[in-house]
Amino acid sequence: MSWLEGELTTLALCWRIERRDGVTIGLTAHDRDIVWDGLVHHAAPGMLPSAITRGAGLDPASMDVTGALTSAAIGEADLLAGRWDGARVAIFACDWTDPGSQVALGEGTIGAVETRSGMLTAELRGAMAALERPVVEATSPECRADLGDKRCRVAMAGRRRFAVVTAIADTLLTLDAAEPAANCYGQGRLRWIGGANSGLEGAILSSDGATVTLRRPPPVDAPGRVLLIEGCDRTLATCAGRFGNALNFRGEPYLPGIDLLTRYPGG
Template structure:
């Protein structure tokens, strides 16, 4: 890449971020949008990476990415809701003039810990070696370690699901358009949002009473 040996003013840093739900966005520290591999990388001059720590040992490679919270790209609501948890991130450099195609990979991994401070955020980018830090076996516990309805649980969920429309929401109390078939039937259950601003998120249910469903805090 000859542009790395020339004036540094033609180098732009870019991020490609892919969430677990399939949403992908592109960001760049350049002052205008760049089209790279069919994805528009939006100008985000406030996005800055820390020094990339890499090694040939078994220690996990890490890097912090700091930036401003913007509703058009990464919003505080989505960060706190966990939409960006585990998202895959690729950091690379390109020649923003387009005179030399191609890109130089600088690092990749998944988003780990996220911190917010006012209108700014800092996200930890953990490299592939971080997988080695995961436990290889489950820890024992007095409670069931399976998720309700998953392969290990074996409970059929087809007859236990209900679809309802949310008509009101006040703090943690959600009112739906259908009365529960029996008392507290939704208690200790799971509410999965399939539309609106919360689409794709899940909320644990504390208890239910008629058409009112109280979510856990």
């Protein structure tokens, strides 16, 4: 890497950020835009990473990036709405006179985000951070599978429906069509595909007729088109009665729980 060995280096740090909805942006700490791989990395001189540590160990690798919030790149409204949650980030150093000469510094996903006085601090979690998660499941009376996944095996083709949100009152949304069965969207998902909330997704707490109640209010109080995905309360009774899928139930409803320790003779 001769470009790093000269008396005068032309080093620039770059970030490639890919959101879960497909939107991709590029940023660089250089004072001019850098074009690489068909993507313009816009100049953001205030974006600075913390120390980058690379090793062969199994410790979770993480780092922080701090910079100013700008509406042209990463806005505070989009951060609070969750559009950047889980976005993939690749960081590299390059020769700004020849962006093809570069060194990969790390990649990961955006974790905790903090905004204060117009400044953004984002945690980048590396691949080793996945080792922090449990590797085996614990027993539970409720099903541990997600409705429609490869363990549940319930066909979801007929359990996703489009609708239009006509009114919003905090977490209560009114739709232009009623649900096909009582509380069929409860514990499901709502995905915005139109309007100011387009691309965002929220958890449904319950549904009743032509209304659904979300766990959290939508970031923007604006009606729009949505995709409704049915949910499941993960009980054996629902699995058997509503879905006819007790054979694939992934729980232990009859296993004694912690309440067994509190029982006493005659209780």
